[in-house]
Amino acid sequence: MGRTFHSSYAEEMALFQSDWARAWMAIFLALLLGVPALLGPYLLSVLNLAGVAVIGAIGLNLLIGTTGQISLGHVAFIACGGYTTAILAERFGLPFWLLIPASGCVAALIGLVVGVPSLRLEGFYLAMATLAAAFIIEYVYAHWESLTAGTTGMKVARPTLAGAPLESSLAFFYFQLPWVIGATLFAKNLTRTKVGRAWVAIRDRDISAETLGIDLTHYKLVAFIVSAFYGGVAGSLYVYYLKTVSPEHFTFALMIEYIAMLIVGGVGSILGSIFGAVFITLLPEALRLVTDLLRDDYPVLSFRFLYVKQGIYGLIIILFLLFKPDGCFGWWQDVKRYWQTWPYKHS
Amino acid sequence: MGEQTLLEAEDLHLHFGGVSALSGVGFTLAQGELHAMIGPNGAGKTSVLNVISGIYRPQAGRLRFAGRNLLDLKPYQVAQAGIARSFQNIELFQHMSVLDNLLVGRHRWIKAGVLACGLFLGRGRRQEIAHRRRAEEIIDFLEIEHIRHARVGNLPYGLQKRVELGRALALEPKLLLLDEPVAGMNVEETEDIARFILDIKEELGITILLVEHDMRLVMDISDRVTVLDFGKKIAAGTPQEVARNQAVIEAYLGEPHEAA
Ligand SMILES: Nc1ncnc2c1ncn2[C@@H]1O[C@H](COP(=O)(O)OP(=O)(O)O)[C@@H](O)[C@H]1O
Ligand SMILES: [Mg+2]
Numbered sequence: 001m002g003r004t005f006h007s008s009y010a011e012e013m014a015l016f017q018s019d020w021a022r023a024w025m026a027i028f029l030a031l032l033l034g035v036p037a038l039l040g041p042y043l044l045s046v047l048n049l050a051g052v053a054v055i056g057a058i059g060l061n062l063l064i065g066t067t068g069q070i071s072l073g074h075v076a077f078i079a080c081g082g083y084t085t086a087i088l089a090e091r092f093g094l095p096f097w098l099l100i101p102a103s104g105c106v107a108a109l110i111g112l113v114v115g116v117p118s119l120r121l122e123g124f125y126l127a128m129a130t131l132a133a134a135f136i137i138e139y140v141y142a143h144w145e146s147l148t149a150g151t152t153g154m155k156v157a158r159p160t161l162a163g164a165p166l167e168s169s170l171a172f173f174y175f176q177l178p179w180v181i182g183a184t185l186f187a188k189n190l191t192r193t194k195v196g197r198a199w200v201a202i203r204d205r206d207i208s209a210e211t212l213g214i215d216l217t218h219y220k221l222v223a224f225i226v227s228a229f230y231g232g233v234a235g236s237l238y239v240y241y242l243k244t245v246s247p248e249h250f251t252f253a254l255m256i257e258y259i260a261m262l263i264v265g266g267v268g269s270i271l272g273s274i275f276g277a278v279f280i281t282l283l284p285e286a287l288r289l290v291t292d293l294l295r296d297d298y299p300v301l302s303f304r305f306l307y308v309k310q311g312i313y314g315l316i317i318i319l320f321l322l323f324k325p326d327g328c329f330g331w332w333q334d335v336k337r338y339w340q341t342w343p344y345k346h347s
Numbered sequence: 348m349g350e351q352t353l354l355e356a357e358d359l360h361l362h363f364g365g366v367s368a369l370s371g372v373g374f375t376l377a378q379g380e381l382h383a384m385i386g387p388n389g390a391g392k393t394s395v396l397n398v399i400s401g402i403y404r405p406q407a408g409r410l411r412f413a414g415r416n417l418l419d420l421k422p423y424q425v426a427q428a429g430i431a432r433s434f435q436n437i438e439l440f441q442h443m444s445v446l447d448n449l450l451v452g453r454h455r456w457i458k459a460g461v462l463a464c465g466l467f468l469g470r471g472r473r474q475e476i477a478h479r480r481r482a483e484e485i486i487d488f489l490e491i492e493h494i495r496h497a498r499v500g501n502l503p504y505g506l507q508k509r510v511e512l513g514r515a516l517a518l519e520p521k522l523l524l525l526d527e528p529v530a531g532m533n534v535e536e537t538e539d540i541a542r543f544i545l546d547i548k549e550e551l552g553i554t555i556l557l558v559e560h561d562m563r564l565v566m567d568i569s570d571r572v573t574v575l576d577f578g579k580k581i582a583a584g585t586p587q588e589v590a591r592n593q594a595v596i597e598a599y600l601g602e603p604h605e606a607a
Contacts, residue, residue: 009479013472189467193475194450194457196464201440201451208438211400212518213426213455222461 015188036173044169045241046285051176052238053277055183057261058270059230065268066191067223068203069118073130074258076114076137077107077228079250081235083141086154086245096159096240100179103236104229110137111228118220134255142247153246156239176237183230188270190226199223200268253310260313263320266329275328283316284309351378353522353554354399359408361394361578368394369405370578376522376556381548383557383565383586386575387598392558393435395575396524399556400432401425413521427455431520433511435527435558441500445491445510448499449482452517456481482517489513489543505536512543516551523547526558541568562599566590574598 016022036044060074081103088094088102117129141148148154158165159175166172190196198219201209210216239245257280265276287309324330354376361369369391376382384392397403399410401422410417417425431452440448457478463471486495489509494502499510508528515523528544529537545568547553559565565572565586572589574582576598582589589595 009476009483010472013475013479186465190461190465193464193467193471194454194459195461197443197447197451198454200443200447204440204442205438207402207422208434208440209451210422211402211426211432212451212514213423214451215421215423226461 013192015185032177033174036170041169044173046281048169048173048176048241049238050278050281051173051180052234052241053258053261053281054180054274055230055237056234057258057265057273057277058183058187059227059234060258061262061265061268061270061273062187062190062199062230063223063227065262065266065272066196066203067199067220069115069220069223070123070127071114071130071224071227072127072255072259073114073134073137074227074231075250075252075255076134077111077231078235078238078254079141079247080107080110080137080228081232082239082245082249083148083235084232085236086156086239087147089156090154100233100236104232107232107235108225108229111224111231112221114228115221115224118224119217138247138250149246151247153244153248156243156245158243159240172241176241179233179237183233184270184274187230191270195219195222203268256313260317262327263317264327266327266332267325269327269329271332272327272329275332279328280313283312287312350380352376353378353413354556355409355411356395356399357409359395359398359405359410361391361398361403361405361408367578368403369398369408372408372575372578372580374573374580374583376554377571379548379552379554380570381544381555381557381568383559383569383572384575385559385562385565385572385589386581388560389577390575391578392560392575393526394578396432396526396556396558399425399430399524426518429519429521430524431515431518431522432524433508433515433526433528435530437504437507437511439499439507439511439514441498443499444496445499445502445513446479446482446486446495448510448514449485449517450478452485452514453478453481455518485513485516488516488546505532508532508536509540509543512540516547516553520553522554522556524556524558527560528557529564530560537564544568562590 011017016025036047039047056074056078059077060071063069063071063074084103084106085099088099094102114130114133117133118126121129142150144150158167158172160166161175166175191199198209198214201212201214202216202219206216238249242249261273261276261280263276264279265274266272291308320327326333352375356375357373359369359372361367372391372395374382374384384395386392394403398405399412399417401417401420401424404418408418412428412430415428417428420428440451443451457474459471459474463474467475483495486492489512491506491509491513494506499507502510512525512528525544529540532540541564544555544557548555557565557569569586572582572584572586573580574589574592574595576594581594581598582592584592
């Protein structure tokens, strides 16, 4: 199809630039709306968890990938969002359309505080500072029994739409989809405009960024706030879907999964975050399928499933870091380039 | 002289531990002039630019820009006050396209926050389009249309230097600081840049402080010259005056490793 030419800057800045891109998008959306109706409850529940992971991973990628601020505190933001929803729903019976944004805001506020060390620390030291902050936050929600019911956890009711709770996984899927799409589009727009350019500038050369008028303090904190907001929204949807919340939902292992999503998907790419989130969420299910198939011959496998899962994450992270550091997004770009220049050979 | 002073530096002292980078440097930049600052390696030229940009904080001295004390400002505030610069070693955003590098230069003019950017509706979108247009004007000015979508890290050195100049221009500065803009360039590239620098001064009316290591370009295009050696000002005046100055000749000839 060759190169696309544009007659105006507005056209060139459209999200989906060619008719091809728009057509593909329409097909993808149709599949996204249609296929779930054919899936069983088990696959649907995996899909719903993937949706949560997409929002969480995009948020984390904006901070780590786009702005270059290494954070290991993201799961704590997700927990803040989850607990905000659980507590406010139980005590005040507030509706989802208030609670989902409110959970984002509470997480964002905490993100602002956790982000303060980023003004002085970088890389490994920032990672440690955010991890320490996450442990403090975890300590609070695990021990503040009167508020969070500690390790016992709390029950959460599914959101209600038009008076009916969204009990089926299919209903929840359609409920969650607009949030996932909205979060994706918002992040995509951020990264291609002023704020996103400032973030990448800080990541690539902070001294240059500063001498071009970018206030590092402001934009680093904004990155933490936005990232934590995404985490909070993800946490809210997570507990709404699980119908329960307790400290064991927000472990350090989950943090490792999120890091794996970025590395597998593509650090610094929105689309990559989606690939990574879906891949890492589906992976244990695919593994479970394989181990179930092999169970009759090797019964020991299914018993060891949990350990296998952690080990496989580790292995995948290492393999991607070694052989495909740009993640699945890199493959995507290769395919896209091939398609755009087809049938001409591209050097 | 009736001309207006844009920047005034007095008695700047800057040292790093025992190393003295600047000891009592002072100079003034008149509105609209092309002022060169020359001197052998290690003379303190880059340090002067870093002090003006707010990257280094001098231990003593005064620095005023358009009547405002610069020494209180952080680097981003200096930029917002209207001072842009290029670096001796290219400091571009390597992973961004040429266009995006220039758009980062537009940062202070784009009025949009997180919501406007994320929603990309109405005002946020109009702002992006308007500033895209301004970036294209700079692309035309510097004749880099053919590489506007290229990733900066993949460009040859000479073009990267030119993009860095463009990024500084995108800020629409009142004062432009250039740190050895032709270092490492061949004769043809050097002539191109010299032409752009003169155009920036004459067509855009921007005051320029040009740091150069090599005298030739400076003698050809600058209005006035300040000469530094070992962190001290040893001469100042028109290019002709400076070229005749005995201290300058000694500073340049007296430094054996300057032969190259
Ligand atoms: N960040 C720094 N730390 C230590 N010494 C420095 C630093 N920056 C500059 N200097 C010293 O200050 C002196 C002047 O350096 P500089 O301004 O880079 O000179 P020029 O640009 O004229 O070659 C040199 O002796 C250099 O080693
Ligand atoms: Mg220098």
